[in-house]
Amino acid sequence: MLRRQRGWTLAEIGARTGLPISTLSKIENGKMSLSFDKLTRIAQGLEVDIGELFSSPPAGVNENFSGRRSITRAGEGYAIRTEHYHHFYPASELLNKRLVPIIAEVHARSLEEFGDLIRHTGEEFALVLEGTVELHSELYAPARLDVGDSIYFDSAMGHAYIAASASPCRVLAVCSGNEAHLREALSRKIASEPIRVSAARPPKTRRSASL
Template sequence: MDATLEQIGPRLRAARRDRGWTLEELATRAGMSSSTLSRLESGKRQASLPLLLPLTRQLGIRLDDLVPAGSGDPRVRRAIERRDGMVIAPLTLENSPVQAFKVTFPPRDHAPAPRVHDGYEWLFVLSGRLRLSLDDHEHIIERGEAAEFDTRMPHSLSATADGSAEVVSIFSASGERMHTHGAP
């Protein structure tokens, strides 16, 4: 049997035990016999959608939760983007639940116009000084400092006039789309 499929039974058992349910309790809730559930958990019965769907619904989990993620190449090999003088280097895989980037902002005399969009952002200044205009207030974030904010507030980011700034930014999915792909 495929090693991935061998994980289904133990993961199913763990989910049941996490809820403090016995075999009988889950089997009754899912409309199957205790022996069928026992054989599924021990790997003695092949898993099928008609068996797994009622179990996952009762457990409040997804089918994906029963199958381990592939352990492909963990290295991030996404292209660096250059836009509006910024250098944007991806630090996470494209399908990660959150996105992280190292962004180098060029020096600017003035803050760009603020924008508003769905999302949330966390940032850490690696070098230089970052100007964060947030809801009509200007904050200078120095090297070694961090900030977080709701991107539904009017905001803009830029380096100060005295030099570029390198920043690690972590975005929620909607914030990532806006900052790395530009305004719609």
Template sequence: MPSPVSSSAAPTLGLLLRGLRARNGWTLKEMSARSGIPVSTLSKVEHDRLTLTYDKLQQLSRRLGMRMSELFAEDGDEGEAPVTARRSIGDLAHSVRVETPNYDYLYLCTELRRKRMIPVLAKVRARTLDQFGPLVRHAGEEYFFVVSGRVVVHTEFYDPVTLDTGQSMYIDSTMGHAYLVADGCDEAEILGVMASGDDELMRSLLDIHEEQRLRSAAMPAL
């Protein structure tokens, strides 16, 4: 006889939005008016039939007067036992998408909270460090595999390295790093996993994207 599905499944984005709306006593129509996102879209998200792009998550958090990372926060439970037997099937249609002129990140398995491994599929288009901006640093370590194209990896303490399709690298993420597309490629695609003992790694990564967005918005147009 099949084992019953646990009733303590990790909350989805839809469940988190319903909780946010309930805590504030808003109807779907009121939340739509506050966020600028149509009622039909919010309803589909709340019923886990649709996800939101990174831009829509930014819009939602900005209009509601909160940091985007707070959408992924859970109430603490000091007496909670360690989570076991978790699983999640990756689905690009339900990924959290970060789309910018220089790269696209598709964060996978985002319904699992407090992950210590963050899987992400990234499309790299930045060609220079000027385009990319300051080197990125965050807690933990990361591994990535070049799915297509060629990638130039810049790190704080090593000379740049060019990786071809099928090659990979493992680095300390606290070391400044940047991934650029190599000459001769319009775009490169990498599959990566970022890991940390910090339960708030996903929140930290989203905060980095928000800082990059603000920095890009402040730069004068060429």
């Protein structure tokens, strides 16, 4: 357990994360479901990756085969409205994913409108689902992408998706790297509070976190 390994008390973790001791105790003992917000606050307070908060699997379990899966129905999921994107996150209840899928509606029509380029760790694959977009980056000339076109790039390189057609523009982006860091990078452009699509269901995980 991370807390005991570092010799911390629940009170010390509470001071680092801003969470009540009672809440931390319930999380540690598997008596409370973990929201993304709580996980992010704990990981940031302890300066660890979210994946380090979870207990090791029971003896005899193959760590390379978890068997987990997630089905996201139409109208379900986690959505964030930003000034230049409408982001939709499928499989939002799965934590510590190696890949982060995002369906983005692109609204900005120029770099001036978009503002500062986005940078985040990892790599990114993007496939245009609707409309025409231009991917601007700090190392390459703008790449014009039509429906069915795709691109793979280093997402630590500053980049921006710009709408290049009058019709709606949608992109499926699949990002590697830390999901919390990715959302933090994107949140700098948030124009409104994160929302859940009305049909979405909250996470049901009961795994205990190793605080």
